[in-house]
Amino acid sequence: MSQPPLAAPAQASSDSDxxxxxxxxxxxxxxxxxxxxxxAGLRCTRQRLAVYAALxxxxxxxxxxxLHRAVLPLLPRVSLAxxxxxxxxxxxxxxxxxxxxSPTRGTTGTAGPGSARFDATxxxxxxxxxxxxxxxRDVPDRLGRLILDxxxxxxxxxxxxxxxxxxxKVQIELVAEAEAGSGAA
Ligand SMILES: [Zn+2]
Numbered sequence: 001m002s003q004p005p006l007a008a009p010a011q012a013s014s015d016s017d018x019x020x021x022x023x024x025x026x027x028x029x030x031x032x033x034x035x036x037x038x039x040a041g042l043r044c045t046r047q048r049l050a051v052y053a054a055l056x057x058x059x060x061x062x063x064x065x066x067l068h069r070a071v072l073p074l075l076p077r078v079s080l081a082x083x084x085x086x087x088x089x090x091x092x093x094x095x096x097x098x099x100x101x102s103p104t105r106g107t108t109g110t111a112g113p114g115s116a117r118f119d120a121t122x123x124x125x126x127x128x129x130x131x132x133x134x135x136x137r138d139v140p141d142r143l144g145r146l147i148l149d150x151x152x153x154x155x156x157x158x159x160x161x162x163x164x165x166x167x168x169k170v171q172i173e174l175v176a177e178a179e180a181g182s183g184a185a
Contacts, residue, residue: 040093059138061117096120127173
């Protein structure tokens with residue numbers, strides 16, 4: 001089943017007293033995305049804002065190619081390579097993460113490496129991977145919490161103690177087959 005098209009991010013606004021920076025910085029005031037970029041030590045550009053807004057607007061973990069298509073209406077001249085490099089910068093700055101591709105097994109039996117997917121959701125959440133379609137989606141929080149909230153804190157502490165580390169994030173990926181006729185694929 002095809003994914004719904006990604007929503008184009010809202011046009012970055014550039015009203016109300018932008019700080020006197022380069023014209024590339026338009027829209028870099030007062031939006032949540034702009035604050036995140038600046039707090040992460042990234043220079044805030046219209047291009048980065050648009051890519052980040054497009055990434056934040058979906059829970060389907062888009063590929064660089066899908067994000068490129070999503071931002072083209074706003075940034076008609078941006079290249080796929082630039083979008084990819086922008087996403088890599090987000091990951092290095094810690095405001096997004098790159099999720100490994102799943103080998104896709106299409107109905108023709110072809111297998112391929114797929115493309116890396118990107119995620120800008122910060123809080124602990126579960127992923128549902130559907131290898132048949134290559135889809136990787138977020139489990140809704142109300143359902144994900146059923147598992148996350150039942151992870152015993154003393155188990156986390158014991159893992160930290162025995163492995164000598166501090167756990168800062170829990171990532172759980174569920175792998176599933178879509179049931180025939182269900183809406184999960
Ligand atoms: Zn996610």
